[in-house]
Amino acid sequence: MKEKITGHSIQLFEKKGFSETSIQDIVDSLGVTKGTFYYYFSSKEELLMDIHLGYINELLVHQEQILNDRSKNCKQKLFEIVNMLITNIQRQGAAAKIFFREMKNLSSERLALIVPKRDQFRLNIEALINDGISKKEFRQDLNARIVTMGILGITNWSYQWFNPNGMVSDREVAEIFVEMILKGIQEN
Incomplete structure (x- = not known):
């Protein structure tokens, strides 16, 4: 129940x-x-907290699995994380919208439990970008923090517009995003 x-x-x-x-x-x-x-x-806010924890905890578990896969390089791990966020829209799209939109309705005590988990997800991506820079998979002049925020910006906003049953599949959206992230949009 x-x-x-x-x-x-x-x-x-x-x-x-x-x-x-x-x-x-x-x-x-x-x-x-x-x-x-x-x-x-005990309250509607506790229910909201339960939704928030369920959402972020599931993302962190899947992200850790991707990051700990030694058979993949940094580019592949980045794709897998972006793909996870996009494919997650079909299963968790409504929960994601609530996570981002309704966080303001949590008390400061409850936010203190959610924000570190959200930050950990971001810091894990930033560490992956830094790892890719050090392994020369990514450009050496990148600002990993800003790149990470950009990645999260485009993927998190996708919950607002992406239709998993639309003309473009979730995997195709992830491929387009990662291609754009890795190569930019400037014609060479």
């Missing part, structure tokens, strides 16, 4: 927003009582 509450809440939060969705809306969508909700969550 906890997963059902979370799933329905993600749908409602995506459509109406966190602030505009009441606990009554959530339980009505499930046909259960508020007592059922409060059995699993």
